[in-house]
Amino acid sequence: MKILATTSVATLARLFAALAFVSAGSIAAHAASAQTDADAASIRHGQYLAVASDCIACHTAKDHGKPFAGGYRFDTPMGTIVSSNITPSKTAGIGNYSEADFARAVREGKRPDGTNLYPAMPYTEYALMTDDDVKSLYAYFMQGVTPVDEAPAKKTALKFPFGLPGVMSVWNLLYLDHDRFQPDANVSMLVNRGHYLVDGLAHCTTCHTGRNAMMALDKSAYLGGAVVGGWYAPNITSDKVSGIGGWSDAQLAAYLRTGHVRGLAQAGGGMAEAIENSLRKLDDHDIDAIVAYLRTVAPIRKPGQTTPSYAVDPKHDVAWTDFEQPIPGNDSSERFATTESNGAALYSAACAACHGVHGHGTEDSTFPPLTHNSAVGALEPNNVVMAIAQGVHRKGADGEVSMPAFSAEDERITDSLSDDQIAAVTNYVTEQFGHGNAQLTGADVKVIREGGKPPFLIRNATTLAIGGIVLALLVVVLGALAVRRRRSAQA
Ligand code: HEC
Ligand code: HEC
Ligand code: HEC
Numbered sequence: 061m062k063i064l065a066t067t068s069v070a071t072l073a074r075l076f077a078a079l080a081f082v083s084a085g086s087i088a089a090h091a092a093s094a095q096t097d098a099d100a101a102s103i104r105h106g107q108y109l110a111v112a113s114d115c116i117a118c119h120t121a122k123d124h125g126k127p128f129a130g131g132y133r134f135d136t137p138m139g140t141i142v143s144s145n146i147t148p149s150k151t152a153g154i155g156n157y158s159e160a161d162f163a164r165a166v167r168e169g170k171r172p173d174g175t176n177l178y179p180a181m182p183y184t185e186y187a188l189m190t191d192d193d194v195k196s197l198y199a200y201f202m203q204g205v206t207p208v209d210e211a212p213a214k215k216t217a218l219k220f221p222f223g224l225p226g227v228m229s230v231w232n233l234l235y236l237d238h239d240r241f242q243p244d245a246n247v248s249m250l251v252n253r254g255h256y257l258v259d260g261l262a263h264c265t266t267c268h269t270g271r272n273a274m275m276a277l278d279k280s281a282y283l284g285g286a287v288v289g290g291w292y293a294p295n296i297t298s299d300k301v302s303g304i305g306g307w308s309d310a311q312l313a314a315y316l317r318t319g320h321v322r323g324l325a326q327a328g329g330g331m332a333e334a335i336e337n338s339l340r341k342l343d344d345h346d347i348d349a350i351v352a353y354l355r356t357v358a359p360i361r362k363p364g365q366t367t368p369s370y371a372v373d374p375k376h377d378v379a380w381t382d383f384e385q386p387i388p389g390n391d392s393s394e395r396f397a398t399t400e401s402n403g404a405a406l407y408s409a410a411c412a413a414c415h416g417v418h419g420h421g422t423e424d425s426t427f428p429p430l431t432h433n434s435a436v437g438a439l440e441p442n443n444v445v446m447a448i449a450q451g452v453h454r455k456g457a458d459g460e461v462s463m464p465a466f467s468a469e470d471e472r473i474t475d476s477l478s479d480d481q482i483a484a485v486t487n488y489v490t491e492q493f494g495h496g497n498a499q500l501t502g503a504d505v506k507v508i509r510e511g512g513k514p515p516f517l518i519r520n521a522t523t524l525a526i527g528g529i530v531l532a533l534l535v536v537v538l539g540a541l542a543v544r545r546r547r548s549a550q551a
Contacts, residue, residue, distance in 0.1 A: 102199045103199045111338055111342070126210075127206070128146050129153075131212035139217055144212070152211040159195065165177065184235065184277070241259075250345075253346065254349035255353045265283065269283055273515045282358070288330055291331075340456050340457040370432055370433065370434040436494040441500060442512075446509070448482050448485065451464050467509065483502050
């Protein structure tokens with residue numbers, strides 16, 4: 061359990077060191093002669109921090125929502141959480157927030173009225189943010205963002221017992237660390253900067269670190285890989301087999317800026333969003349810092365894994381005769397409206413036009429190979445399933461890519477593949493180009509599409525909470541009976 065920070069001399073000294081380190085930029089701004097220049101610089105710095113922290117990704121509704129006006133929905137095992145309007149509107153946004161209110165919301169997850177935010181807002185990560193950075197961020201949100209006087213239409217609606225007042229206070233007491241970022245004197249400035257970005261602003265940990273039964277980050281699985289909204293955010297520790305230890309610095313930097321490196325990996329799902337809204341806009345120094353820090357992260361090896369996900373060699377040579385069933389014509393209207401259940405035939409009809417019969421993609425990097433591809437070679441088939449279901453949509457530093465979504469629920473193409481068909485084609489792709497048949501059923505695909513299995517406590521929280529309340533009532537009633545019996549015995 062984390063204890064509140066105490067203001068010892070040592071803590072103060074570390075705090076000053078942290079400020080000197082992280083805010084070299086804004087100190088330079090303060091030296092500027094006119095106050096207004098300093099203000100402008102602080103707002104500009106705040107804007108950069110908002111990009112690095114990717115506030116916009118969660119605070120803008122999908123499909124052309126107004127920037128920062130909220131309404132992005134998180135469907136979690138605990139119910140639906142809707143992000144708030146954080147424009148400086150006085151009626152619908154945070155226009156009435158003082159700087160202290162803002163700091164408390166961002167770093168402690170508390171609104172000015174004392175109610176708690178749910179940790180879908182990554183305040184446990186932003187808790188590391190330095191005072192100077194919070195100040196600049198506040199200046200930007202108050203003066204650099206256009207107010208939108210419209211509250212999100214949908215409201216947060218959590219299942220019992222998660223909506224009960226007090227639940228989050230107890231959680232915060234257990235899992236919210238109040239320490240600000242403290243640079244480590246034993247490593248370089250670059251590595252410290254990377255550490256601050258990875259754990260704090262850019263909150264890579266939010267997606268890449270596994271969670272415990274209470275949905276808090278599991279420190280022993282730090283950056284060791286985790287499921288987020290159905291996708292699998294892979295192990296990015298320095299391990300050479302299970303992590304990114306085998307990637308070169310240049311490959312890592314290119315991936316973070318553009319979202320793909322041919323013959324290695326590409327970014328879909330939440331990673332595509334992080335690249336589009338945030339990482340592709342970071343300056344080179346910050347990308348280098350993230351790479352330098354990732355090199356220092358303690359390796360986590362997955363038991364039994366011997367080949368990196370991107371280096372799996374296909375076991376079979378694919379020939380046209382592998383598609384033993386008749387293939388719907390490429391141009392026919394039945395191409396997708398198929399009841400086909402054979403994975404090879406489905407692959408031929410729905411995938412081969414872009415990824416090639418042999419899974420080699422195209423020579424230029426328009427369509428990636430599926431051989432030597434971290435999504436296909438991974439032990440978790442999630443990213444193959446999710447790429448097929450939701451497609452891949454991303455703007456990177458080098459342009460835009462798009463793979464169509466095949467699941468009916470994502471409604472991006474007129475005809476779609478059923479869960480059974482997605483399972484069949486995933487099994488074919490992993491068998492031919494990956495580490496082996498993923499053996500998925502349509503039911504498995506549905507579970508993945510819906511975000512994966514929640515932990516036991518969350519799944520059974522209603523029962524447990526009702527049990528808990530019944531138990532509490534029993535204790536009260538029995539206690540009262542016992543007291544009365546003792547009283548009557550004494551009388
Ligand atoms: C991963 C998603 C995510 C990111 C990134 C994120 N937020 Fe949030 N934020 C949320 C959600 C969800 C809520 C609403 C939580 C709730 O209703 O309990 C929220 C609520 C807030 C609130 C409370 C507003 C209110 O009164 O309701 C503030 C302030 C806020 N965020 C600021 C920020 C800032 C500033 C950033 C960037 C530094 C940021 N958020 C980044 C998801 C996010
Ligand atoms: C919103 C969730 C999310 C955040 C935040 C996020 N990632 Fe990811 N990341 C993912 C997912 C999901 C994938 C898998 C993408 C795919 O294969 O389509 C991924 C893939 C990666 C990969 C490729 C790994 C491989 O083996 O293919 C690297 C490297 C990576 N992320 C680094 C980072 C870093 C560094 C940060 C912080 C600066 C970060 N990610 C932030 C979700 C996230
Ligand atoms: C219209 C062309 C097109 C079709 C059809 C297509 N893809 Fe893709 N696929 C792409 C593009 C483009 C990307 C992303 C490339 C990038 O990120 O650079 C991609 C990426 C992928 C990835 C990597 C996903 C990740 O997140 O890492 C997989 C796996 C994949 N496709 C499998 C399939 C399968 C299986 C099918 C058939 C059901 C299919 N694709 C159909 C164009 C296509």
